Amino acid sequence: MIFIVIPVFNRRKFTFHCLAGLLCQTYKDFRIIVVDHGSSDGTEEMITTGFPEVLLVRGTEDLWWAGATNVGIQRALEMSQSDSDFVLTLNNDLEVEENYLTELLQVNAKNKTAIIGSISVDINNREKIVFSGVQWNRITAKYKSVVDTKESLKAVQDRNSWVSTDLLPGRGVLIPIKCIKNVGLFDQVNFPHYLADEEFSLRCMKHGYKTLVATKAVVYSYSEETGLKQSHFKKDLGYWKAYFTSIKSPCNLKYRWRWAIRNTPFPVLYFCIDLARMTYSQLKMKASS
Secondary structure, three states: OEEEEEEEOOOHHHHHHHHHHHOOOOOOOEEEEEEEOOOOOOHHHHHHHHOOOOEEEEOOHHHHHHHHHHHHHHHHHHHOOOOOOEEEEOOOOEEOOOOHHHHHHHHHHHOOOEEEEEEEEEOOOOOOEEEOOEEEOOOOOOEEEOOOOOOOHHHHHHHOOEEEOOOOOOOOEEEEHHHHHHHOOOOOOOOOOOOHHHHHHHHHHHOOOEEEEEEEEEEEEOHHHOOOOHHHOOOOHHHHHHHHHOOOOOOOHHHHHHHHHHHOOOHHHHHHHHHHHHHHHHHHHHHHO
């Protein structure tokens, strides 16, 4: 059994298409758990009337991604009857094809002690890879894609069924129930929205689990809906304040510092390089806009 955990906060349209794709899967032994933590756009009504087979769990607005996902995982743990079950974390701004779960399980069959992520592709350009695994340097804060993202999706799939990755986002990750029992939940206290998924993948590796990306398990991503949108860039302090302090920003300095302390050998050096990298990236993007 796969328990698919999806935290949602508004964006009813995305949730509808996400659920519709999941219910068309060729693999049928799964249960969808949606944790709605404060939607006000009719999401709850849409799920209860349009998708009665989905288990809807209500949460509060202060849960954020990690907390809402943990609520869903805890419900999955209560319902699970076997250590051979899985949890699949998924976001509602992703769409999948009918073979999605099958492809994840095929990689699992050859890698029993692994958490398995999905290859992410731009939904508006279905040969453009957004995420396919990452190499992460614990000293220089450098992130490098495992494969050349300029390659087509087909080329990557033809070469490998899976690739190893240093970190995994929570956007389509198959996790054995046994792994969660050993490793624990996402750290919603120190990383309430961003970084909790990557921190979890590091903990899994410390417990002996491999971290892989299944190249044929594709999630189609509305890339512009992740984090702070480029269309919001402004030449004022308001944007920069949000960029470095908003809980919705992956570059929140408080959480980046906590990440450095917990996961790097030289936290001060790492944090300074990380800050310089993020600032340069934003200045470069603003200059070209």
